[in-house]
Amino acid sequence: MSDSAHAAEAHTETAHAVHRHPAPTGFIAKYVFSVDHKVIGKQYWFLALFASFMGMALSLWFRWHLAYPEQGLLTPEGYLAILTMHGTIMVFMVLTTAPQGGFGNYALPIQIGAEDMAFPRLNMLSFWLTLLSLIILLAAFFVGYDAKNWVPGPGSGWTGYAPLSVVEKAQAGKSGAWPQTMWVLSIAVFCLASLIASINFIVTTLDLRCKGMTLMRMPLTVWAWFVTAIISLLAFGVLLAGGLLLLLDRHLGTSFFVPGNLFIDNRVVTEHTGGSPLLWQHLFWFFGHPEVYIAILPGMGLASHLLANFARKPIFGYAAMVYAIFAIALLGFFVWGHHMFQSGMHPMTAVVFSVLTMIIGVPSAIKTFNWLGTLWNSKIRFDSPMLYALGFVSLFVTGGLGGIFLGQNAADVYFHDTYFVVGHFHMIMGVAAIFGIFAGSVYWFPKMFGRMMNERMSQIHFFATFIGVYLIFVPMHFVGLDGHPRRYAGFEFAFLKTPEMIAWHKVMTHGAIMTAVAQLVLLVNIFYSLFNGPKAPANPWEATSLEWGIPSPPPHDNFAGVIPVVNHGPYEYSVPGAPRDFIMQTDAPDILRHSSSQTAHIPVPTNTSASEKFPTLPPESSSDAGGSSGAAGGGSAPSDSGSTHA
Amino acid sequence: MALLFVLLFAAVILWSVVPIILDPNTILPETISVHGHLIDKQVVDTLWITGVILIVAHLGLMYTIWKSTKRDKAEYLEGNNRLEITWTVLTGILFVALNLLGQPVWAKMHLEAKPKDAIHIDVIAKQFSWMFHYPGPDGKRGARAANRINDATGNSLGLDEADEESWDDVVSTSLVVPVDTDIVVHITSRDVLHALACPALRIKQDAVPGLSVPIPFRVVLNQQDWQKFISLGGSEATEWLMKYDAEHFQKKDATKEESAPAAK
Known part of the structure; x- marks a missing residue:
């Protein structure tokens, strides 16, 4: 029976059965072009795993260069290119992909009692577009290859600020136009994939819940994925529009983001006039700040879920947690301007954005209070998912506090474009969110693959990674407090050449190496456990939600x-x-x-x-x-x- | 395992706080601008508040984890609305109040009228250096145009040699300003975005082509160090050397000869 015939017949039976599709038999249908949400979730997860190691390798490359610039491992142009590729891979292909595409795809339908996502084929399309986006992005490494002066990627940062991202000759090196174009194309394809996926998540959550799964009985993971999908739907559309305009500016002579009278490469740029670099920033950050929540909300949902599970207590203030998720999502769309306090936009606008930014700290604080409330008078089981959940709370607090500085327009006068910003966003949307991914991996691994991961290796990985990331990112705050500007490939300036600054950079680099080695433990654990782990019982964590x-x-x-x-x-x-x-x-x-x-x-x-x-x-x-x-x-x-x- | 976590979170507190306590000089290099002291106060106030939150949150984690080992069974506790409302309101008041405390210095820098007798200096970013365009004795800066830029002849700003107002202008690759004098720098770029970073002045501003952003400041000295590197240029630029020596500033004719090739 064909899928459509099957679906038509099933529709007469139950709403759920509409989405029932027969189990595939061939390898291709089962593991490659699968429409099964579980397989697609695993595909996203493996894609993110690959991308995370690639992004991490890039970070080791430039971190080593920053600790030992005298070794000349990177040119300034190469440094900016590697920085751009690291940021783009991590933000889009890891932080956006794993928590939502990976775990959301795998667990959301089961947790609400559905047999699949609402649109299985669109789901498959989302994944393959994401993979295409990754391939296009990786191509940016090589398309500008020049044996004598290879710049491995675009140099405009993951934010792609115009005019640097538009005017080809503005970027140093011999890579030409293609790396930046591939970057924009990759982002555009990724936006499409995310838009399709977000619709799928929203419809699935609203329409396919089983009997009795009322909204306020949904696990907080489901709430987080659901709200993240809403954010994605509203944010990625704007980035897609911005990306397309950027492409038009680059290749078809429009001037949305480029003003007139630029002087670049020894000539006046006559191809553009009348555009605004700030317009790109507004469009980008209208996406970019909600993106922070796209990365972190699933982790917050999972941390709540796991703290309750392993503290053996109800989550403290379930309703407040739900409202806090919505408050974060809503306010998240009104604070993008705090990335632009010093951009040249009207200073009164900065005041409004600043106050709103401080208000968004409130629901984040509520979540932290409630996590502590959940742990209060608990009986904690220190299984590996709980280790990561507790680590998440610590990192969320430490990383989040940096936002109290940066959200204030006055304090940001000092901190803008310093390592303090780098330390802050890595701690909160990078590391905390990745600890959410770690937690999800060890928590659902038994369900996904039918085998348990090795607890001892997970413990070693947790402690080494936790210590490693604190070694990297707390000193980043310190050097930022000392005024160290970001995006420099070396210590060309006198006030940076202090023994303290150089020592802190060495600490960060060695912390990064320690963290990277710890990830090899995780990798070994994953692949060893895939084949040799003990068979997983149905409910190894004595949890309550439907997948168990x-x-x-x-x-x-x-x-x-x-x-x-x-x-x-x-x-x-x-x-x-x-x-x-x-x-x-x-x-x-x-x-x-x-x-x-x-x-x-x-x-x-x-x-x-x-x-x-x-x-x-x-x-x-x-x-x-x-x-x-x-x-x-x-x-x-x-x-x-x-x-x-x- | 509980003990390990208690130790781990204790280490987080120590690692995050102790380096600042042991060596406060590693943060916030000495500021030499009037508004810089106000920004520092805002930063230090925030540092205190966030430091206390970090410590209390981690102590809370350590306490609940340790206490958990003493219990046989978890307490069934779904929440407490009064507590939720209390910490929501208190956190909101704390965060917003802290923010509002910083608004006067922001207003001083950006919203209030610029000082009347200030010296106005254009700061122009380019790949890969900064240029400073001073008015001459006439107090006016001459016109500039992109189509007159010629780096080879030294006219990197595109000064209009026919414009009389440009004849006494001074163009420099370093900034020299007098102390106790109101200065307004007008920051712009001739190519891509750059960020002007002057930690000691507590000035940070993106340089955007097509946009000129005025930032006022006034240097005050409380030390005898007359020559000091205080800042950097843009994302790829050379150092911006500032000598806050009023006497030197008066000798700007010498500077003019060195670095104002377009001026007549």
């Missing part, structure tokens, strides 16, 4: 054709009177009543019998996706087995 009620790895359609019914919130841990310290979302609504007399009768399903664990709904009732609160489908209470803590 199905086998590891899940069957093709997640629930073996039986849509679950949700009866509980996502964080019912240590409930007084409960038969065990967690109540799964699919447990029977009367589990507490049962527990008083029938504690011994909690069903213990096996890892391979998902269809037996979930109560079966008649089609007409399951079509009411995300139906009324507390709807109970009846049936037996599903539970779980194979706990590592049993």
Whole structure:
């Protein structure tokens, strides 16, 4: 039966079954051009893994150069090119891709009780466009190859500020126009991929929730992915428009971003007039600041999820956490101007942006308070996902505090374009978000691949990475406090040539090397565990959300054709009177009543019998996706087995 | 493991705070501008507040983690609305108030009328150096145009030699200003974006082609160090040497001979 025929027939049965597609049989359909959200999630995850190592290698390259500039490892032009490629790869291909495309794709449909994303083929298209975008970006390394004076990439930074990104001759070196053009093309394709994906996430969340999965019963991970998708939808469209205008400026003689009377390469630039460099900055940062939240919100959602899971407590202030996510998303669209305090825009505008920026610190603070509230009077289990979650909280606090300086237009007079900015955004949207990715990787690895990761290696990786990143990025704040400007390839200036400055740069570089070595431990752990890790039980973490009620790895359609019914919130841990310290979302609504007399009768399903664990709904009732609160489908209470803590 | 985390977070506090306490001179190099002291106050106030938050947050983490080891079972606690409202309101007040405290210095730099008797100097960025265009005794800077720029002949600003106002102008690759005098630098670029960074003056401003951004400042000295590197040029530029020696400034004719090839 064809997909469409199958879908048409299924549509008559349930809303969920519309998205049911037959399990693929061939290798290509199963692992390459797959429409299964789980496979696509893994594809995104592997893509981000590859990109993260590439980005990290680039950072080691220029960090070594910064510690030992006398070795001449990079020319100034080469330094800027490597810096640009590092930033672009990390921001787009890692921080945007892994948390949302990777884990969101894999876990969101299962966590809301859906069999797949709303638009599986669009989902596949999103991934392949992302891969295309990565290939185009990597091509920027080589398209300007010149044996005598190779500049490996564009030199305009990940922000692509005009006119440097428009006027070809403004960039030093012999790379010509192509590296920058490839960069813009890559960004444009990435925007398309993200726009398509965001629509898919939004529709899936709103439309495909199973019976009983009311909005306020969704795990905070789902809230984070959902809101991130909304942000993506609104932000990437603007960047796409900006990118296309930039392409027109570069190649078709328009002048959106380039003013007249520039003098470049020993001549007056007559091809452009009337444009505004600040227009590009407004368009870019209208995307660029929400992008920070695109990178970090999924990590925040996951940190909340894991703190509750491993502290064995309900998340403190679930509703406040949801509102805080929305507040961050909303305010996130009104603060882009804090990247432009010193750009030359009207200074009164800076005052407004500054006050709004300080206000956005409030929901971020609420989340931190609530994380501490969750840990309060808890019984922590230090499994590896929890290590990363705790690390995330520390990094989020430390990194976030830098924003209190930079969000103030007055203080930014000193800090603008210094290493303080670099330290701040690396700590918060780089490292904290990557710790969210680490946490998601070790948490869902058993579900994704059916095998457990090695705990000892995870512990070593966590401690080495945590110490390493603090060694890198706290000193960056210090040298920034001392006025060290960013984007310089060396220490050409007298006040930078102090022993303290040079020593701090060496500390940062050695911290980076330590961090990089730690990532090799992670890599070994991943590939060793993929093939040799112990078989994962269905619910190794004794968690409550829906993905832990199905086998590891899940069957093709997640629930073996039986849509679950949700009866509980996502964080019912240590409930007084409960038969065990967690109540799964699919447990029977009367589990507490049962527990008083029938504690011994909690069903213990096996890892391979998902269809037996979930109560079966008649089609007409399951079509009411995300139906009324507390709807109970009846049936037996599903539970779980194979706990590592049993 | 709990002990490891307690030690780890203690190390975070020490690593983030102790270097600043041990050697406060490593932060905020001495400022020599009037508004610089106001900016420093804002930075130091923020440093105190964020330092306390960092310490308290990590102590909170350490305490809850350690206390967790003493419990047999977690407490079922879903939240506390009163607490949520309290810390939301207090955090909001703290952050906004801190921000508002910084607005007077911003207004002084950007929003208030520029001092009447100030010396106005154009600062022009180019790849890869800075140029400073002084008015001569007539107090006026001559016209410039891109189509007159000729680096080979030394007219890097495109000064109009026919314009009488340019005849006494001084063009330099270094900035020399008198102390205790109001100065307004008008920052622009002739090619791409650059960032003017003067840590000791507490001036930071992007140089944007097509845009001239005025920044006022006044140098005050409290030391006898008469010659000092205080700043850098743009993203690729040469150093901007500032000698805050009023007497030297008066001898600008000498400077003119050295570095104002376009002036007649």
